[in-house]
Amino acid sequence: MMEMTPVMRCEIMREIRVVFVRHFIDLGRLQYNLAGRAINVSGYLDRLPGSENRLTPQMVESIIRELKNIRMVTAVYAEFENWKQVDGAGAWHEVGFQKMASVGGGAPLDTSPHTLEIRTRTKPADEK
């Protein structure tokens, strides 16, 4: 299998964002990385504030499929806080719907615009 260069990795990461942007996904609520040729994505899969249509299970399925279709990607591991698969595979369903601050009003996530809170956590090493 062709060795992945840093340039190829950056290109794949760019393509990941292209998929999310095409579906109006709020990038700020997602974490994603590339471990070898596998995409790991976690967090909240949600549309941008003010989006006309909410995500449906079919749209989630489509997003995952588009990520899998990115050149040189062999797998996608998705662990969303608000979307789960039935029995770990198959159809997606939404869990614990959390409404973001509404458009034109509502509190921001951070009540102080001048807060920078540094937290750390221990993560297992990525597979290479």
Added chain:
Amino acid sequence: MKKILTVDDEASVLNVLKKMLGDRGYQVCATSNPLEIGRMLEDERPDLLILDVHMPEKDGLTLFRELKQHDRLLPVLFVTGYPNVFSVASEPMMKMWQEYFGDGNVDILYKPFLMEDLYEKVEMLIGPSAD
């Protein structure tokens, strides 16, 4: 060594970003004055721009739009505590999202954030500090 330019009106935020990203091996230059960005981009030629959204002299989205007209490929990471700034209910944001986010060179990080999330977002945009 990859170079990052950060813009935030708060000196404390700039200092923290400089420390965190510097510890990760990136070369970081910073300014609290968004009006200096044009000159700094020309002088420093960064690989990534980290941009605050709410700044008194000029807001980050206006600056972003202007910069993207000169350099479409420059990767940008927005850092903000206000997710609603990206509301696509407004037509200007909808247009901006489609026109300037669609190439995949822009990402968003909401405050407060974990240090690991900042590192991940930066590495997903420009790779590790040294390839």
